[in-house]
Amino acid sequence: MVFEFMSRILGRKNRPGSKDLAKERLKLVLAQDRVDISPQMFERLRRDLATACAKYVEIDAANMDVRFDSGDRTLALVASVPVIGTKRDSYNSRRRGNMG
Amino acid sequence: MNGKVMVVTSGKGGVGKTTAVANIGCALAVRGKKVALVDADIGLRNLDIVLGLENRIVFDIIHAMEGRCRLRQALIRDKRVQTLFLLPAAQSKDKDAIMPEQMKELTSELADEFDYVILDCPAGIERGFKNAIAGAGSALIITTPEVSAVRDADRIVGLLEAEGIEEPKLVINRLRPDMVKRGDMLDIEDVIDILAIDLVGVVPDDETVITSTNRGEPAVLDGVSRAGEAFRRIAARIEGEDVPFLSMEAPSFWGKIKRFLGAGR
Numbered sequence: 001m002v003f004e005f006m007s008r009i010l011g012r013k014n015r016p017g018s019k020d021l022a023k024e025r026l027k028l029v030l031a032q033d034r035v036d037i038s039p040q041m042f043e044r045l046r047r048d049l050a051t052a053c054a055k056y057v058e059i060d061a062a063n064m065d066v067r068f069d070s071g072d073r074t075l076a077l078v079a080s081v082p083v084i085g086t087k088r089d090s091y092n093s094r095r096r097g098n099m100g
Numbered sequence: 101m102n103g104k105v106m107v108v109t110s111g112k113g114g115v116g117k118t119t120a121v122a123n124i125g126c127a128l129a130v131r132g133k134k135v136a137l138v139d140a141d142i143g144l145r146n147l148d149i150v151l152g153l154e155n156r157i158v159f160d161i162i163h164a165m166e167g168r169c170r171l172r173q174a175l176i177r178d179k180r181v182q183t184l185f186l187l188p189a190a191q192s193k194d195k196d197a198i199m200p201e202q203m204k205e206l207t208s209e210l211a212d213e214f215d216y217v218i219l220d221c222p223a224g225i226e227r228g229f230k231n232a233i234a235g236a237g238s239a240l241i242i243t244t245p246e247v248s249a250v251r252d253a254d255r256i257v258g259l260l261e262a263e264g265i266e267e268p269k270l271v272i273n274r275l276r277p278d279m280v281k282r283g284d285m286l287d288i289e290d291v292i293d294i295l296a297i298d299l300v301g302v303v304p305d306d307e308t309v310i311t312s313t314n315r316g317e318p319a320v321l322d323g324v325s326r327a328g329e330a331f332r333r334i335a336a337r338i339e340g341e342d343v344p345f346l347s348m349e350a351p352s353f354w355g356k357i358k359r360f361l362g363a364g365r
């Protein structure tokens with residue numbers, strides 16, 4: 001029991017205050033609230049974005065991260081799209097494949 | 101006279117709108133301004149009991165709107181602060197008993213006679229909210245430092261903007277310095293950062309709000325209440341004075357002694 005008590009105190013000390021989490025969560029949810037875009041529309045935006053990117057580079061669409069970010073009552077669309085390879089790579093590898 | 105019509109709103113319920121209206125209104129009246137407080141929370145009348153005026157109601161806002169009495173007759177004058185008046189809500193009707201247009205007329209009629217017309221808005225964003233903001237020229241948004249209240253406040257900012265009420269001012273209520281200190285409550289900067297509107301005051305979580313409400317005497321009339329002092333400063337800022345923000349440090353031992361002796365403010 002003493003151990004439990006001690007570890008609870010220590011654990012508490014190491015745990016960051018809950019307010020940082022509160023702020024982080026609020027920022028994300030407010031960005032979504034402020035755009036007021038339906039999940040369906042958002043999914044379409046995501047897909048179109050992936051299609052557009054895929055025209056120029058090879059991307060990992062499953063792992064792309066698209067979200068709205070909001071500060072000072074302005075909005076930004078932030079996207080992180082993992083690039084697996086350039087078109088040149090894929091073009092070359094395909095050519096090589098064809099020759100083999 | 102061409103008074104200021106100001107709505108006090110929050111989205112979320114129970115964050116301190118009625119408390120703020122009673123205290124800020126009372127503080128403005130103590131400063132010599134002629135103030136009319138309008139309880140726009142039809143069906144859930146509260147401002148009367150918070151102000152200790154519940155036994156003096158004869159007519160209410162609906163009577164005045166329907167022409168069953170003159171507006172003047174429905175206004176209750178506060179006995180402690182002679183320039184403070186209350187227009188009580190109707191208790192038996194519901195929010196649909198009023199139309200935004202009627203509210204506009206009523207508040208502009210009041211603004212002819214008063215320096216400040218302050219509306220206590222119901223929680224929510226439906227009809228009652230639309231009525232309360234209809235005649236307002238400015239807005240005070242009340243929030244507590246909690247995720248749900250801040251989220252709702254953000255929604256209100258957007259709705260007010262859409263209605264042409266620009267630049268609402270923010271009041272953060274029920275701040276707990278001890279929790280802020282250990283990183284377990286959003287602090288003042290966090291809330292301003294998230295909502296991105298101007299701050300007009302911070303009110304600590306304070307037992308004297310409850311005890312003064314029990315007595316029907318706004319905390320601003322109590323010289324040693326911390327919350328009362330915070331509300332007095334908000335009134336001063338509304339009047340355009342540049343007053344420093346109340347220190348939100350948890351009171352020190354000596355601070356407590358001084359307050360106990362009635363010397364500290």
Ligand SMILES: Nc1ncnc2c1ncn2[C@@H]1O[C@H](COP(=O)(O)OP(=O)(O)OP(=O)(O)O)[C@@H](O)[C@H]1O
Nearest residue numbers: 113114115116117118119223274304305306309310
């Ligand atoms: N600074 C404070 N410190 C302590 N208690 C407070 C403070 N502000 C408000 N309260 C208490 O919180 C409760 C809700 O306050 P109040 O009735 O003013 O909120 P409201 O926003 O008007 O609620 P509603 O949405 O139901 O109209 C009351 O019991 C009040 O005494």
Ligand SMILES: [Mg+2]
Nearest residue numbers: 117118141146
């Ligand atoms: Mg209320």
